[in-house]
Structure formats: C-alpha cells, structure tokens
Amino acid sequence: MTDRLSPEERSAHMRRIRKVDTKPELIVRRIAHRLGYRFRLHRRDLPGTPDLVFPRLRKVIFVHGCFWHQHDCHLGAKQPSTNAAYWLPKLARNVERDRLARKRLNDDGWRILVIWECQTRMPDLATMLVEEFLGADSQPTMR
Ligand SMILES: [Zn+2]
Known part of the structure; x- marks a missing residue:
C-alpha cells in the first residue's frame, strides 16, 4: 500500500482544502465591511498578495x-x-514566504495585521482585532 498521491490527485485535493479555507477570509471581509471600511482584495502587485488591502490607510490584512x-x-x-515528506517542506516554505512578504511590506511602509x-x-x-488595527492611525507609517 502506498499513500502517495499522483500530482493530479494532489492538486485536486489541495483545491478542495483551499475552498473550505476561504471561509475565514469571508468572515474578516464582513467585519471590515460592517465597520465601514473600503478595501481591495488580493492585490497581486503587493508582496504576498494580501487578502484585504486598505490603500489610503496603507494597511493590509492577511487571513x-x-x-x-x-x-x-x-x-x-x-x-x-x-505524505509528510511532501507536506513538511511545503509548509516550511509557506512560513518563509510569509515572513519575507511581511518584511517587504513593512519596508515599504505598510502596516500589517495577520x-x-x-x-x-x-x-x-x-x-x-480588525477594529483596533484599522482605527489605530496615530502611529507613523514607518516602524
Ligand atoms: Zn490558529
């Protein structure tokens, strides 16, 4: 018996997981919306493609x-x-990618909430968390 997935099975599996995974993002979008903020979604021109972007506040939220x-x-x-041999390095790469994205955003003067x-x-x-993050405008942009 093998628990190896073919590449096709693997990506089908991941797509399914990702779909379920979007729910937390919807919750956060609803919160920001209810608080009266306008935002853009998934700006690919920003490091890490933040889930919610508040351009005028220069803030981003990752969910x-x-x-x-x-x-x-x-x-x-x-x-x-x-298949830990497949997952563990992949998860480690995610964490490293997140760290780099946050650093680059921070260097560019964005404030970040995860x-x-x-x-x-x-x-x-x-x-x-969302309310405090978005409402805290007294601090300078650069940390
Ligand atoms: Zn957790």
Missing part, C-alpha cells in the same frame, strides 16, 4: 489558515497524516 501557515495553535500543530483562522472562530475577538 491565514492555521495549518497552511503553521500557526502556533492546536490547528497549526496538526501534523499531516500522510488574522488567524482560529481567531475568526471567535467573532468578538476578530472584530476587536
């Missing part, structure tokens, strides 16, 4: 799946049950 982006929580700590999937399951907490 990260805990597993995909290896959050330090029970969801992120879940180990891939099959909302984790597990936080979107607590609506009050997620709302508070």
Whole structure:
C-alpha cells in the first residue's frame, strides 16, 4: 500500500482544502465591511498578495489558515497524516514566504495585521482585532 498521491490527485485535493479555507477570509471581509471600511482584495502587485488591502490607510490584512501557515495553535500543530515528506517542506516554505512578504511590506511602509483562522472562530475577538488595527492611525507609517 502506498499513500502517495499522483500530482493530479494532489492538486485536486489541495483545491478542495483551499475552498473550505476561504471561509475565514469571508468572515474578516464582513467585519471590515460592517465597520465601514473600503478595501481591495488580493492585490497581486503587493508582496504576498494580501487578502484585504486598505490603500489610503496603507494597511493590509492577511487571513491565514492555521495549518497552511503553521500557526502556533492546536490547528497549526496538526501534523499531516500522510505524505509528510511532501507536506513538511511545503509548509516550511509557506512560513518563509510569509515572513519575507511581511518584511517587504513593512519596508515599504505598510502596516500589517495577520488574522488567524482560529481567531475568526471567535467573532468578538476578530472584530476587536480588525477594529483596533484599522482605527489605530496615530502611529507613523514607518516602524
Ligand atoms: Zn490558529
């Protein structure tokens, strides 16, 4: 028996997971919208293609799946049950890519909030994080 997936099976599998994974992003979009902010989605000209972009505020929000982006929580700590040789380096690359994207955005004067999937399951907490992040305008743009 082998638990190896063919490349086709693997990408079909990942597409399915990604689809479910968009829900946390929708939650965050609804929060920002309800707070009265206007934003752009998935700006590919910015490092890391941030999920929500607030151009005039020069702020971005990433909504990260805990597993995909290896959050330090029970969801992120879940180990891939099959094919670890495939998943582990891939997840490590995600984390490194995230780190670089945040650094480049920060260097360009963007302020960044990462909302984790597990936080979107607590609506009050997620709302508070978004509200505080978007409302905090007194600090200078560059850190
Ligand atoms: Zn998490």
